[in-house]
Every structure is written in C-alpha cells, then in structure tokens.
Amino acid sequence: SFGCTNFDLPNLRVDEDIRRNDGNPATLKYASSAAHVSGKNFTSSESMTWLTEHFRTSLALIKPEMDQLFLNGVNRVYYHGTPYTPKEAAWPGWLFYASILVNPNNTIFRDMPALNDYIARVQSFMQSGKPDNELLLYLPIYDIWQNYRKSNYLTFVIHSMADKLPQFDGLVLELREAGYDMDYISDKQLSETKFADGLLQTPGAEYKAIMVPHCQVMPPATLQHLLRLARQGAHVMFLGSLPQEVPGLHKAAERRDQLRQLWQETGLKTDVHSQQSVSYGQGTLTLAPDLTQLMKTSGIEPEEMKSVQGLDYIRRRCEDGYVYFVAMQHNRSVDDWVPLAKPASSVMFFDPLSGKKAPAPMSRNEENQNLVYLQIKPGQSLIIRTFDQGNLSGDTYPVFEPGNVSYGCRKEQRNQEALPLSGNWTFEFSEGQPHIPGQFKMKGQPRPWTELQVEGADAYAGTGVYKLEFKLPKVQADDWLLDFGFLAETARIRINGKDAGLVWSVPYEIRLGDYLLPGKKNSIEIAVTNLPANRIADYDRRGIKWRIFKDINIVSVFYKPITFDVWPVLPSGLTQAPRLIPLIHIK
Template identity: 40%
Template sequence: MTSGGTAYKALVVPAAHLMPADVLAHLSKLAQQGATIVFLENYPTDVPGYANLDKRRNAYRATLQQLPAVSFSETTVTPVGKGKIITGTDYARTLASCNIPIEEMKTEFGLQAIRRVNSTGHHYFISSLQEKGVDGWVTLGVQAKAAALFNPVTGESGEARLQQVNGQTQVYLQLKSGESVLLQTYQKPLTDAKPWFYKQEQPFSLRLDHGWQLHFAESQPEIKGNFNIDQLCSWTTIQHPAATINMGTGVYTLEIELPDLPADDWILDLGDVRESARVRINGQDAGCAWAVPYELRVGSFLKKGKNRIEVEVTNLPANRIAELDRQGVKWRKFKEINIVNLNYRPSSYAHWAPMPSGLNSEVRLIPVNRKF
C-alpha cells in the first residue's frame, strides 16, 4: 500500500467509535485490493454528525456487514480479497500479526524514533526523551550491511558499529537523556569512513567548582563589573539590583591546570544551563550547547598545563519582560495573537518570579577513551 510515494505495510485504526461511511467503505476496498487493515479493540459503531443521518447510517451498516464477524478478545487474521483484516485488543500481538519487525529501540529502550526508506537503505531520527539514556546494542527493524551516525547538534559523524545476531542487524547506540542522533543504514559496506566515536568515561572527572569569574558582555539593564563566583549558581543570586530582572549574556571565565593523564578526548559537561552556551577554550571556539545534555567534546582545544575556559551563557528574556510589566512599560509594540493568556485575553507577566539564568550547577571535565 502506497501513499504520496511512501509504502506502508499496514493501516492501523485505533479504538474509534465514529467513522464516516465513505471512510469505512474505502478501508474495506483497500483490503480487497491487497492492503492489510488493522482494527484495534472494536469496529467503529456509528457515523459522526446528524445531516442525512439515516442515509449515512444505512450505508455504514451495509459496509459493516461485509467486515469479518469476529470477537475482538482474540487476535484474528481474516483474508479479505487480496488483502486481510486483522482484529484484536492486545496491541502488541495484533500488530505482530502484520509480520512487521518491531523497532526494539522504541519497545525495549523507550526511545522515540522516525524511520524512512531511501535509495541506499533507511534513515532514522532517534531521540531519548526520557530520564535515562541508552548505551548498548539495539536490534533494528531493518537489515543493513553498514550504518552511519550523525549528531545534528555538533555536526559529528562516523560509521556505526554493527553486528548480526540471529539474522537481525544490531547497532550500538550511545544516547544520554535528551540527546538525539541521526542513523543512516546502507545495503552495501562503506569505504573510507571514519568510525563513530563511542566514548567510555574514565572513573573520575575534574570538578570545576570554584574560581569562576562572571561579567556581562550584554545586559538590559546594564550590569557592570566582575563577580567572583565561588560556587556556580543562577546569576539572579549575585549582589546586584539588576541581576533578577535582566536579559543578556553572561561570560563565565576560569583558568585550570589540566592534569597529565592519558585520554582519547575530554568532555566538557556544563550541567544545568539556562538557556544556551557558547564555549571558548584558549581563545578558540569550542562549540555551542543549547539543549540537554549540554556537553561538548573539547579535547582538541585543551593543552597540557594552564587552560582558559570561557562560557558565554544567554538567558531567556522572561525576567526582563516581567519587570517591564511591573513598571508599566509598553513593550508590546506589535500585534501578535500569541501575547495573550489561555483565554486569549491581554495578559500581564508582572507576577512571574525570577527564572534561573546562567550556569546553575557543577561543571565537569571528563576524560574519555574510545570504547571500541
């Protein structure tokens, strides 16, 4: 079954009570033509709306009588024309009857994923939208001879580790909570591809928990001067009257002595960032972190001995907006329907409490080695 150039192995109708008569008739026709149609929990029982109700109900019931008479308590596969209709209440068992390989990354590891076919294989967009991450072998729902991983945030790429187990392809995935990755599979081996960097954290890390200095590159209202930060926390807690009401970019600076130890790379873990960070190490741009897990590979920028780390953090304008509303400043200089409350009425944000800003937790440098 194809639609818009995309092939589908089954069309799934979740538990529904209302369905237009022509839609049900079209589903029945698709099954006759060779499609697999899955009804979960029940057939729809009626049509929506009241216009021409009797006529539409009669058409609906006529089509319903053509569908297999089954008990949904058991998973049933009924041939219909060139296709089949599958019914049942057990979602996993019913979908398994479609002979569609499951994606273990979703069912076993809790990952979110979108898969599409292309001319060389398949590509996935995979996200770990959960508290835990993944570090291990994951069975794919497709066969592959090779695969590549792409980090959409940093631009890193490399050939992924694959293995064949019981006739199925497994890929090694490393994803931390909140992290995303692109996976491309291939039907032919790759040539001259550098391997993906799978990291193994060493058992200790360098805690950058004191000695930071903070100044503001930009701020409204203006905040001048340097602030010594013994323990990293929201800049709304520093001793300055504008710290709780500003929007801007604070620059955190620290000089460290890098220990002389063997490591294939170093990971800079910025911890809790509010909201985005740009990192410079020894005057070189080391990258931006704007989403969890707020980590960057920085080994190529570090040197033996003394190193200077600068982290530019830009906060949200929420604290500034709240203060403008408290002062009665007319900052809404444009017509925008979304600057309203849930009832689509003009809203004030004067009641907002200060939102955390800057580096809000411990920062660490983590030595890592290649896992493979």
Template identity: 35%
Template structure:
C-alpha cells in the same frame, strides 16, 4: 543546503509599519542567525506609529513586499506570505453576502383557519443589519404533515397560507451571518470573515490579490492559510441546494429535526449529513480552488486545516504543504529540566493530532510537512532554547520536516527595548537575550531537517480515521470543528486514538488515511499504496468503528481481495447519515455477511477473500504479528523514532526523552551492511559498531536523556567513514575553578560592572544591583592547568546554566551549549599545561521585563488585544520572582575513555 532545511519563522508586520532600510537590516540578522525564510503575516500595529502604517496590498505595501523578496533571495532566504491579514481570511472586499454564514431558524404557531399575522423576517437586530434572506419555510402538521411553504411567502415576508385543521408549527430559516470580523487585522485588512463554504466568496476574496499582483508572480514561495477559526459558521447561501444534490433529499423539510434540542438517532443522522455537506463544500469550494489559484501564481499552497468543519486528512491532502501546530508545552522526564511556566489552561501538543497533517503529506507523497512551532510554549520571556529543542523533536517524531517558528515580530531599529512583540509568540527576535545563541538551535534543526526531508516517509502501516464516528457523536451543534483545543472531546476517547498511541509506543510507525484515501488506494504486493508518488505500506488497519460508509467497506474488502493485508479490530456496526438508510444498512450487512472468519489462534480470526485475507482481532498488535509485520523493538529502551527511506538508504531519527541513558546494543528492523551515526547536536559522524541478528541489525548506541542521533543504514559497506568513537567516563572529573573574570558584553538596561568571582553565583546575587535587572550576555573567563591529556576525549560539563552558552577554549570556538545535558566533547581544544576557558552565557528576558513593570515603564502599547499573558489577561511581570542568571556551575572536565564497541 536548501533554504527549506533551515527553520523558517512567522514574520509579524505590525501595522504594516515597515520600511526598506529596516526590512534589509532585519533579514540580514535572520540570515546570519541561520534562519531559512520568513512568512509575512500583517497584523494590528503599535500605538504611536500610526503615521507609518501602510494599507495592505496598496502600491506602497507591494513595494515593501518586493523589497522583502529581493533582499531575502539575495541572502538565500525564502519568503512565504499569509494570503490575508491576521486570521481567518476576510477583509474589506467581503460583503455580507459573501461573509461567514449562520443558519437562523424562527418558529411560529398557526391554528386552523388563521393566517400568520407576523411577517417572516429575521428578528435579531444584528442579523437585520447584515441581511438575512428567507431561505425556507416549512409547516409541520398535527398528523406528521410536512409542507414546503417558501413560495407562499411574498417579498415582504407575509405568509399567504392557512391550515384547514389542527395547530401547525411553522419553521422559517434565514441565511444569517456570524458577523465575525478578521481577528488581529492589519490596516487595509479589516472586514468581515469570508464564507469558506462558497466558491463565489473565494473568487471575490482573491480578486483583490489579482489586482494587487497585476498578473505577475510576486516571488513568493508559498501562500499560507492559518488554522480555521471561523466560529459558528454553519450556513452558506447555496447550502440547501448543495445538500440536496449531495445527500439526495431536501433538508428544508427536516428543519425541525435539524435544530431540535433532542439528540435521538434521526436528529443525529440528519446533523451528520449536514456536517458531511459542509465538509465537502469547504474542500471543493475553498481548499481545492484556493490551491489552484496559488499554482497560477507560480507558488505552492501551505495550509493549516485543523479547526475546519471537514475531514482534515482530505483538506491537508489537497494542498502542497500540510501544516500542523504545537500549542503549549509538553513536559518530559529529562533530568534537571527546569520549567518556568505553570500552564493549567492548554492541552499539551498531542502527537496524534499533529500526525493528521504529516500523514496527509506522507501518504500522498508530498516532500514537506510543516509545523507552526512553539505557539504559547510558555509564559512570555520565560522560554529557554532548551525547551524549544524537545518541542521541535516532538514535531519531528510525528513526521514534521519543515519547522516554522512562532514567531518573529518585525521591529524597527529605533524602537526601545524590547521592541515590537506579538502576544502569543515565543520571541524569536534580535531583542531576545538568547538571540546570540539561537544559531545553536538553528544548526540543530537544519541538520535534522536535511535528513528528514530526504526521500520519503518510511512508515509501516496506515490506519483509517473514523470521521463519521466523530461527527455522529459530536455535541448538538450544526458545525463540527476539528480543533486542537477540543481533542479531549473528539479524539482522546476513541479507539482510533488508543490504537495510534499504543502502536507508536510499541514500535510501529503509523500514518492515517481517510475514506477518500482508501478509495484511491491500490494494492502493492501484500501491501498498498495510496498515491502513485507515495510510499508503500504493509497493511491497512481499521480500528473499532461504529459508522462506516458502505463504499468504504467495499473498498477495504476489494483491497483485501487483491492481496493487500487488511486488519479489522471489529466489523463496522452501522452506516452514517439518514438518506436511504435501510437500503445502505442492508448493503453493509451483505458485505459483512460475505466475510467468513475462522479462528487462527491467539485471539486472531481470518477471512479468506479473493487473493487475500482480512485479519480480525480486538488486539491490533496481535493481528500485525500474525501478518508477520514486525515492529521496531528499539522502543523497548524508551527511545522514539521516525524513519525515512531515500532510494534504499534508511534513516532513523532517534530521540531520548526519558530519564535514563541508553547505552546498549539496539536492534533495527532492517538488514544493513553498515550503519553511520550522525550527531545532529554537533555534526559529528562515524561508522557504528553493528552485528547481524537474522533480518535485524543491532547497533551499539549511547544516547543520554535529552539527546538525539540519526542513523544512516545502507546495504553496502561504508569504507570512507571513520569509526564512531564510543566513550565512557573514567577517573575523577577535573574541577574547572579559580578566579573567574566576569565581563558583561551586551544587554540592559545597564551593564553590570566587571567582577572577579572566586565562586560562581547568579547575577541576581551580585553586589551590583544592575545584575538583578539585567538581561543579556556576559563572558566568564578562567585559566586552569591540565597536567596531561590522558583521556581519549574530555566532556566539558557546565552544570547549572541559566540559560545558554557559547564556549571558547584556548581561543578556539568550541560551539554552543544550549540544551540538556549542557555538556560538550572538547578534547580537541585542550592542551597539556595552561588552558583558558571562555564561556559566554545568555539569560532570559524576564529580569529586565520585571524591572520595566516594577518601574511602570510603558512598553506594551499596541492596538486591539495589546499584550496579554498566557491566560489572556493583561500582562504584568511586576510580581514575578527574579530568575537566576548566568553560569552557576559546577564546571568540570570529565575524562573519557574509549569503550569496547565491537562485541555484543
């Protein structure tokens, strides 16, 4: 398989204190575990290793990079690289003039016949230090006068002007700076954050890389940009000029409104124009030229656009691999799931938020949509592999098909356990006690992604994202960051969000489009296509929207006139922005007045236009039903899905995150001659039992809570595939019990003594106190007798496992059991008579960390933020309760019988 089908990981280089031997050793460990590639991100270093630090992009650093690329390629791994250290972009090459800017406005009062005695210079000492040139001076008179006085101020800031009558307010605007430095910077990477609105700043930033690379491609697959975290950056040296060019009026004359504490309509509209200008500048001055530069390096761009003050759909659409992220943990009602972290701080990962990145990939026909996955999935050392599975599935269901773990910290072999660790990661590191079982998760993700990267996304409809509503209703700041941490403010209250969630729940696969995507869209039969290489969609949905540009509505109407199905939840109410407001309002009114709607029943109205029609309904699903766009009714069972279409072969990825088993005939909204079931948990495949039902195909499915299946629906009969085996429990479960031999195999701080157990119990309850502080692996071995093999198969159920297992039966490797429901079909390995079961169990790192902190062993020794807990407080596990560990059982073998599968 391609490297991209495997999960990749962010590879933190702490202090750039890397060496060739440990690079080669580490990459071999990663490849053996089933990873597909690494993304190098340098950050701050460990205390005591300063002599090993390497300056970013120095000749020695480049030598380490080349070693990494060569070794990775030898192992079949890929290498990505953060185009910077820490985040966001910045560094020593960034001067104050090219650093993130902030508009600073000071006000003065001048009376008739007087001059302003005070010089127009910035008063903030911090701004004085960084330099804050005067960019605008406007005087506001008692009768509404507005005077541009910039030319009246000399080089020293003396204003040579006096009013002839009344008292005037003078507003002076300065090109200030946020002063933000690169967060978590590595040696050689510290410095001011870059101005992402300035093409000149980007060019300055990239010149350092041009020098380091020497005009030769570095063998990097993609260059990466982390989520936009440039705080309070709302100005750039050319912003006033670009604003006038783009918006058509001189913003400097409206300084008073721009910074007003009021939130009246005019103020909101001027701020909206300001945010729109910033959005265009970050896209045209950063994202597009950044991607072009990367293409010149024979690489592709990978970008997290969320957080940026732009239309994130467009920012994602202008890169090669759009990337979302999961931050925090989503809890599912899967039975017996144990959650070890109480998180009242973070909003769980939201599927709609994640779909901004995947929608851009889908709509524009890009093959990959990636995800920074498992960031702060739980408190350190308390995250089992089972939690990773459901979060990865959540990402897959949103359209992600290229997972990056967050993450793996490079750690030299000579460091003491737990090695070097990054403060916000789930520790995908060889020091983690469950590392020997990581292969199970990696195999699962690889099987899923091998299908989810095939062909194209196969979604039903696209829905417009009303970004102008978001900007207009934003808090009274100049910048508007589309952040995952503020979705409760800008996303949850919207009709867009409510529609996206409801349609998904009811079986419609939805992608999102921007104003610019609608501009690019072309009719395709009764549907539409945005990009030539992108998929066809059956309809365009416009949710309830307050503000819509005239051009967008005109493009929507044009698509309908050309035959595309267009659905409106209601007509747009107004246009955004301030420039030529009356004229644009009149144009919008004329467009909407030209649509004559007639009742079509069931709350649906229809307006004929050109070769098509626009369907108007407050209930979008009723409009879809009227337009004969069917849903996947399989969601009525509680299953969730995502589809791919590979040259006519349709793949369904199905997940059961409910509390109930689905064992029934499930309808697919497709007509297929045959359906093959693929089990990504263990790689099994078989031909499903199906029946035709009109235009639908019904498939017999059995999916327990916590499980997933992939369906391959084809238009021709599959003859070379064995039938899928449908099984049901029969008879009494066989208890696997007796004299369990327990042997600890790896971990620490010390291996507990071997034990003979008549009853399975937690390591923390053993007589040997080393079991209380042990984190690692241990093998359980037991012999049992099967009088006969009467079942069609047997289900090995391990019961309570803390936290993952690797199973051998009669010396044969039966695979990993690492997630709910902690069971596996093992009939092929069993025999009549005496059988031997060996189960290797790995626990969490928590108990060993508790022991270190109780003994006050100093293992957290890093610069900058050092090591913090989920609430960003200094980490301390000394007060934690011990985590139950090992195989707690009961262990049983459930006989299974073949169940009827060819009748409905």
C-alpha cells in the same frame, strides 16, 4: 505546535504556569498522514506558539518541541514569530500579543543560529526519500460525526482532536509505544488506494497492512473497497469489533442490510472474544480483541529502539537505504547495542547538533539483525542513515566510557569521575542592559550573576563572561566532557583563547578534549546569555511604559491580562562549578 509539552528531561527548566501542548503525537500525525498518503513532499508547522509566557522561552526548551514535530512527520517548520520592529524603537520594541517572539531585541537571538543550523540539518534528511510507516490506520471520522456533541461544527483544530476521538488517540500512542508507526487514511483516500506488488499503494507511499480500529459506523462503500483490496492480496485487520452502523438517514435500513451482507460474505463473526483470521481472495482478513496479537499478524517488524530502549523515531525510505531520526524525549539513557528493523550493509551516524558524522559501530545478533551501538542521553538526538550496499571507510563513531581523575591529596579528590572547575573565578557583564561596569571575583566556584550585590544585576538581560585558570591533571583520557549540569541559559566556550563551541540544549555538555592541555595550566572563558525575563519584570516594577500596541496588547498564555512585576528573579549564568569528565574511547 501550541503550548508546552511536559518533557521529563533532567535540567530542563519548565515553568509551572504554562499552557500544556495541544499538539501531542497523535494529533500532529493528522497533517503528516495527509501529506504522506497523498504524496506531498512537505508537512509544515506553525511552531512554538505559546511555548511559554513572553520573555521566558529558552533555546533548550525549543529543541525537544522541534524534535517532537520531526518525529511525527513535520519536516518544514515556521517560527511563531519574528515580529518586525524598527531599530529606533525602544526596548523591547514592537511586539505581537502572542509568544514566542524572537528578533534582535530578544537575548536568545544571539545564539539562534545554532538552533537554525540544527533544524536545517534534520530537515535536510526528513525532506529526502519517502515516508516508510508501513501501517495504514483507518480514521473513523463517521464515529466523530455520530458521537461528538460539543459542537455542531466539527473542525480539525489542534486544541481538541484528542477529545473528539479519545479511543483512537490512545490507540495511536499505544502503537507507537510498541515500536510501530502509521499514517491515517480517510474514506476518500482509501477509495483511491490500490494493491500491487504485495503492498497497499496510495499516491504517496506504500504500506504492508491496514487496520480498522474500534469503530461503530462505516459506509458500505468503504467496506466494499477494503474487501476489494483483500481479494487482491491485502491484509486487512479489524481491532476489537466490526462496524455495524451506517452514517446518515437516507435509505439507512437498505444500506444497513448491505453492510450486514458484506460482513456475512467474509465469514468473520461479529461478536469477537478470540482472534479470527480468514482467507479472502488472495488476501487475509483478521479480527482480534488484542492489539499485540493483531499486530503480530501484520507482517510489520516493530523497531525495538522504541519498544525496548524507549527511543522515539521516524523512518524514511531512500533509493539506497533508510534514514532514521531518533530522539530521547524521556528521562532515560541508551548505552547499548540496538537492533534495526531494516537490513543494511553499512550505517552512518550524523549528529545534527554538531554536524559531525562517522560510520556507526555495527554488529549482528542471533536473529541476524543489524545492531548499531547507541549512546544517547535524555534530550539528545541522532540521524541514522543506512545503506543497502557497500561498506563505509573511516573511523567509526566514537563510543566512550567515563574514566577517573585525581586532582588533590584528600581522599575525596582521588580517583573521582570528574574534575570540578573550582578556583578563583572572575565575572564581568558583557553585551546587555542595563550597563554594569567592573569585574567581580567569585572565589571557590561561580554563581549566578543575579546573586551579585550590585545595582541592576537582578534586572540584567544579555551576556556575562566567567573566566578561570586551572591546571588539568595528566590522566588517561581520549577526550574530555565539560558538563554544566544546569545552565541559565546558553554558553559560548573558549579554551586557551580558542572558540570551543556553544552549549544551548540539554544535556548541557560538550566534548572539548582537542582544546585542553593535559598536565599544564589552561584557561576557560564561558560567555553565558540569559533570558530577558528579569529585565521586563524590572520594567513593570518601575512602571516603565512599553505596552504601546493597538491589538490586545500582550496577554498571558491563557489569553488573560498580565503584568510581569510579580515574577521572581530568574537565576542567570552559571549556577555551580562545571565539571570536566575524562572519557575513554571504547574500541
């Protein structure tokens, strides 16, 4: 990945002057398609390059970018980067010119294990089984070579693939929005593809159909092999038009005639205004101007979790079922029964954020499809593991609805959806620099420590601890949700002296009913860690020399010289009172 994706996720802080991510889903699939088709077990990615300017990358910003990699077939990530720096080197240590940089000198390193655990859990599923994308999409490379004029030297670099084949790029995204997933296939890979047992078989995966998208140029040998597969029983689909031109100049007229003769043998009309479908040997050739109608002939069942609910997904086939990784990467929530395109006897949910698992709530619709009940908020993700046979024991994955709570005599304090944790908060700086002693009172509600009128507060990088004692009303609640709204940036929570968890990704919330004492006094400690941006900006404002490197010596995301003295202070800590929301378990 390279740059930052503009995810529309509530409370996710994204800088305006960022480099937009060149690795959109259509581009990311070049690598994973090659691995899937050829039978490679791993698709690796140099990840998080230039996600933000230096010193401004949060764990919350990393997670949806990681999810996007997983959703598009990457199943082994490498960070960019972790530069070596000697312990005795003064802060910020030895740095590489490009972000992001994560080592013990970066404040986010404190809570990095939570991100690593999350990645490890997802990868453990995404590295199992085999890909299950079902549609092969022919990559019209000869159209790029024929039409791309910006350079005589064509490379598959992440920065410009969408420019080289924009129509193909748009088609991939349209297919994904409709609930389908696919792998790209080249002419050479296609020549090695066989048809057996009702499926197109490559060295690494099996597919139900192949589509040739809008393209002008195709070698006769490629068309010959497509027709050979159709004669054996394959379904070959053509979208929009049939390629009429051949690549290169050597015997061009002869090869053009050969291509024309092959088309004549099929019985398909080259000027298409309506859908055509012809039997060809034991298979079928279909030509259509409309993608929706063409895909209805493919025999591939789309996943409604994407086409209806808006959930992004990737699916893999295991010996005894399927595994889905799903994530909500848009400002949209799901709280509904969701059909699965694949049959299942039982289903297990795994939460990769917490590591918790439980059998999924299941039902069936009128079409006898399996339904699972999903509650997913913007930014959240889930592993869905289906099993072909047998049933699972144990309590099902919990489904909640919000309750209500009264915490005072005034009208606005009765029958409310949440209890705001207002009161006499205290705050103290903990692990970080510069050293700031003392305890600070925050009456009413907590506020960012950058607003404290104390020297160094607006330059502090590290952890600060907020504390509060409060009485929890005794109300009907099967659990309690602690909701921060916005958070700058991560929070370790202790309830009544016990570790209750870490919040580091959107939505900034955590269930902690097991730690609370209803009807009694409770204590909460929230250790918030911020970014090092304010400290490095202070260094530049005070003229401290820290750029000591022999390369281009720290540049911006646009590879321009940069200083950080002009950065405004980033709010750090809690920006408002967290809320406790009672949850009622729906049986």
